[in-house]
């Protein structure tokens with residue numbers, strides 16, 4: 001179906017439906033994305049203040065066949081929030097809908113509007129002595145509607161699950177403008193199809209999330225953080241098993257860091273305090289969160305000694321203060337920025353079955369070496385089987401030297417390997433516009449067909465985020 005731009009005529013008609021202050025020209029920030037890979041265009045920016053305004057805007061866009069691109073914090077890394085081509089869309093930013101509507105501490109439930117910044121949701125939970133465990137480096141900017149729409153992961157998935165696992169219910173506006181009130185606080189509700197799980201991870205292609213009912217957890221009474229140097233990824237995997245055998249669900253993060261990542265930090269972010277005097281081949285950042293009465297330092301020391309005895313660990317640092325804990329996390333969280341400054345030829349957000357991570361790293365390394373002279377930095381959420389496996393030019397060259405065919409060759413070869421190993425080519429960032437072809441190549445054809453049927457049923461005019469996830 002042909003779509004029309006969000007032009008002046010459309011703006012004039014919209015002003016009859018919504019208050020004038022809801023509409024304005026898009027700001028440059030709504031047309032950029034963090035890695036600068038897409039430049040967006042937008043005819044009009046809408047900043048609705050409540051769900052009825054969202055409904056009026058979407059209903060009008062549907063009637064006029066104008067594309068709608070929902071916008072949260074703009075931190076998505078696959079171009080889902082940016083329309084680089086096609087008729088100029090209505091960019092629908094949820095930033096004014098940022099209220100925490102209710103907190104139910106005894107139920108461990110919090111209801112937030114979709115535009116609430118993730119860090120503010122965490123703070124609101126903390127104010128009630130509760131934990132909202134979704135945590136990622138972009139949490140000061142990303143908004144809960146965007147987190148749910150991308151089914152964000154981050155560092156707490158190992159213990160608490162991803163955004164999908166943390167959601168009990170949604171309020172959303174469907175592509176025809178109808179408001180679906182599914183803000184359930186129920187943990188058990190077996191009444192047919194689970195609509196919230198259709199919208200979660202849909203990246204704005206099936207409707208606009210306007211509010212969410214979220215799960216909270218008790219804040220662990222005590223916590224501890226350590227960096228352990230490991231001889232290999234296989235040792236890191238055994239260390240993860242050992243840690244979970246000893247500490248159970250108390251292991252709340254287990255992040256693999258490659259020595260190359262520390263060298264990149266040294267090269268481009270020298271102010272970040274390096275933990276080890278000499279860069280290790282590999283290390284892991286472990287965090288434990290424990291119940292009252294347990295001593296995290298003692299737990300981590302015991303784990304360290306046991307791991308050394310078993311040959312799983314060569315050296316280690318256990319944070320002795322909050323400042324040191326922050327330093328450890330700062331190392332992990334600045335690796336993406338260091339990567340950005342070095343400039344990757346090709347970046348991959350992949351997952352494989354957890355036990356195959358060492359094999360993937362070894363096969364991936366050989367594969368990349370067979371394609372040319374590259375540097376590799378693999379890091380990430382090892383406990384979830386999710387790695388950011390990034391390929392860089394050798395020193396003295398830049399990513400521009402590999403643009404086009406060489407970069408595409410690297411990506412294709414690595415994604416084929418991931419697929420052969422039963423993995424996913426998008427573990428946590430989504431499909432957006434960057435991975436539409438990958439989805440077509442690797443997704444089970446029946447699943448892909450069902451996705452298209454669902455899209456056509458809910459959004460027959462194809463106004464919701466056209467070109468994202470499914471080819472329009």
Ligand SMILES: Cc1cc2nc3c(=O)[nH]c(=O)nc-3n(C[C@H](O)[C@H](O)[C@H](O)COP(=O)(O)OP(=O)(O)OC[C@H]3O[C@@H](n4cnc5c(N)ncnc54)[C@H](O)[C@@H]3O)c2cc1C
Nearest residue numbers: 072073074075076080143145146147149152153154204209
């Ligand atoms: C430094 C950095 C670190 C990151 N680390 C992680 C990480 O560890 N784990 C991880 O999973 N991701 C990570 N990301 C990616 C990003 O932060 C997440 O994808 C985040 O969930 C996006 O939220 P957002 O509000 O910025 O969404 P946006 O970027 O605004 O939008 C993302 C997608 O969701 C859609 N959307 C937004 N709001 C709504 C809504 N209310 N209703 C319907 N659709 C909507 C948009 O159309 C778009 O398709 C990182 C990004 C950066 C820059």
